Amino acid sequence: MSDNTAQTPFTSGFVALVGRANAGKSTLLNAALGQKVAITSPVAQTTRKRLRAVINTDSSQLVIVDTPGLHKPKDALGKELNRSALAELEDVDAVAMLVDATKPVGTGDEWVAGHVKACDAPYKLLVLTKADLSGPEQMASQLEAARALLDWDDELVVSAKTGFNVDSFVELVSRHLPEGPRWFPEDMSCDATTEELVAEFVREKAFLNLREEIPHSVGVVCDSIEYARDHASIEATIIVEREGQKGIVIGHGGRMIKKIGTEARRDIERLLGRRVYLDLSVRVQPAWRRDQNEIRRLGYDAGE
Ligand SMILES: Nc1nc2c(ncn2[C@@H]2O[C@H](COP(=O)(O)OP(=O)(O)OP(=O)(O)O)[C@@H](O)[C@H]2O)c(=O)[nH]1
Numbered sequence: 130m131s132d133n134t135a136q137t138p139f140t141s142g143f144v145a146l147v148g149r150a151n152a153g154k155s156t157l158l159n160a161a162l163g164q165k166v167a168i169t170s171p172v173a174q175t176t177r178k179r180l181r182a183v184i185n186t187d188s189s190q191l192v193i194v195d196t197p198g199l200h201k202p203k204d205a206l207g208k209e210l211n212r213s214a215l216a217e218l219e220d221v222d223a224v225a226m227l228v229d230a231t232k233p234v235g236t237g238d239e240w241v242a243g244h245v246k247a248c249d250a251p252y253k254l255l256v257l258t259k260a261d262l263s264g265p266e267q268m269a270s271q272l273e274a275a276r277a278l279l280d281w282d283d284e285l286v287v288s289a290k291t292g293f294n295v296d297s298f299v300e301l302v303s304r305h306l307p308e309g310p311r312w313f314p315e316d317m318s319c320d321a322t323t324e325e326l327v328a329e330f331v332r333e334k335a336f337l338n339l340r341e342e343i344p345h346s347v348g349v350v351c352d353s354i355e356y357a358r359d360h361a362s363i364e365a366t367i368i369v370e371r372e373g374q375k376g377i378v379i380g381h382g383g384r385m386i387k388k389i390g391t392e393a394r395r396d397i398e399r400l401l402g403r404r405v406y407l408d409l410s411v412r413v414q415p416a417w418r419r420d421q422n423e424i425r426r427l428g429y430d431a432g433e
Pocket of ligand 1: 148149150151152153154155156157168169170171172175177196197258259260261262287288289290291
C-alpha cells in the first residue's frame with residue numbers, strides 16, 4: 130500500500146479520548162477500530178488501564194489513547210485513574226473530549242474541560258456521544274452547553290452504537306494531525322498484551338453481571354495461556370476484597386462465575402480466533418484498591 134500520494138500528505142499522531150466516566154470513550158474507540166479491545170459497561174469507571182489503539186487509514190495513522198473517566202477520587206485506585214488520564218493530556222497531538230448527549234453538562238464536564246483547556250494539544254475536538262439516545266432538542270441544548278465549555282476547534286455528534294459519524298471522527302482527527310510516519314506496524318491494533326486483554330474481558334463480564342459496589346472491588350489477572358493446535362487453555366483469577374464478595378462472584382452452585390466465564394470466553398475466542406477453555410478462580414485480597422503495589426501489579430496504573 131502506498132503511504133503517500135502527491136495530494137494528501139500522510140499524517141500521524143496521538144489522540145487522547147477524555148471525558149467523564151461513562152461518556153462512551155471505550156465504545157467509540159472500539160467502533161473506530163472496528164474491533165473490540167477496550168471493555169465497556171454501564172457502570173461508571175470501568176476503564177482502568179490506559180490502552181492505545183492504532184487505527185490505520187490510507188493516509189493516516191491515529192494512535193488513540195483511551196483514558197479512565199475522570200471523576201472525584203474515593204481511594205488510591207481512583208487517584209491513580211485520574212493521574213493516568215490527566216498524564217495522557219501532556220503529550221498528545223489532539224484531544225477529543227466526549228460529552229454524553231443524554232446527561233446534562235455539569236461541573237464534572239467543566240472540570241474535565243478545564244484540564245483540556247490547560248493542555249498544549251494543538252487540536253481540541255468536542256464529541257457529543259450517544260446520539261441514538263437523544264432527540265433533536267436535547268441534542269441542541271447539550272451542544273450549546275458543551276460549546277460554552279471552551280473554544281473548540283471542531284465539534285462532532287456521534288453514535289458509537291449505530292456507527293453514526295464514527296468514520297467522520299477518524300477522518301476529522303486525521304486531517305488535523307501533523308505530517309508524520311506510521312509509528313506502529315500496520316498489523317498492530319493495540320498495545321495491550323493478550324494476557325491483559327483476557328483479564329480485561331473477564332473484568333468486563335464481572336462488571337456487567339455483578340451489582341452495586343462489587344464491580345469496583347473486582348480485579349482480574351490472567352495467570353497463564355497455553356496454546357494447543359486448535360485451542361487455548363487459559364487460567365485467570367478474579368480478585369475481590371472480602372469473603373462475602375467471593376461468595377457473590379461464585380454464586381449459587383457456581384452459577385455466577387460460570388456465566389462470567391461463558392460470556393468472557395466468547396470474546397476471547399473472537400480475539401484469539403480459536404476455541405478457548407477458560408478456568409476462572411476467585412481470590413480474596415483485602416483492601417487491594419488502597420494498596421498502591423497491588424494496583425500496579427494488576428496494571429491499573431499510569432505505567433512508566
Ligand atoms: N446507546 C448508546 N450507548 C452507548 C454509546 N456509547 C456508549 N454507550 C454505552 O454507555 C456506557 C458507557 O460506555 P463506555 O464506553 O464504557 O464509557 P467510558 O467513557 O469508556 O466509561 P469509563 O470506563 O467509566 O470511563 C456503556 O453501557 C455503553 O454501551 C452510544 O453511542 N449509544
